Amino acid sequence: MTIERDGDRYHLTCDVCGGEADESFCDFYDAVDYKKREGWKSQKHRGEWEDVCPECQEAGES
Numbered sequence: 001m002t003i004e005r006d007g008d009r010y011h012l013t014c015d016v017c018g019g020e021a022d023e024s025f026c027d028f029y030d031a032v033d034y035k036k037r038e039g040w041k042s043q044k045h046r047g048e049w050e051d052v053c054p055e056c057q058e059a060g061e062s
């Protein structure tokens with residue numbers, strides 16, 4: 001998954017569009033909470049977990 005650590009902050013990045021979440025997080029689990037709350041999805045792609053923002057989910061699914 002793409003929750004990246006930058007110093008003492010965690011940043012959530014969409015693996016499709018590369019967009020970053022509006023918020024950064026001081027705790028890994030805050031980032032996970034944000035994902036659930038805002039409708040981000042984790043999906044497995046070529047054996048790796050990707051994080052996909054709500055906008056890219058709508059674009060990608062029929």
Ligand SMILES: [Zn+2]
Nearest residue numbers: 014017053056
């Ligand atoms: Zn996206």
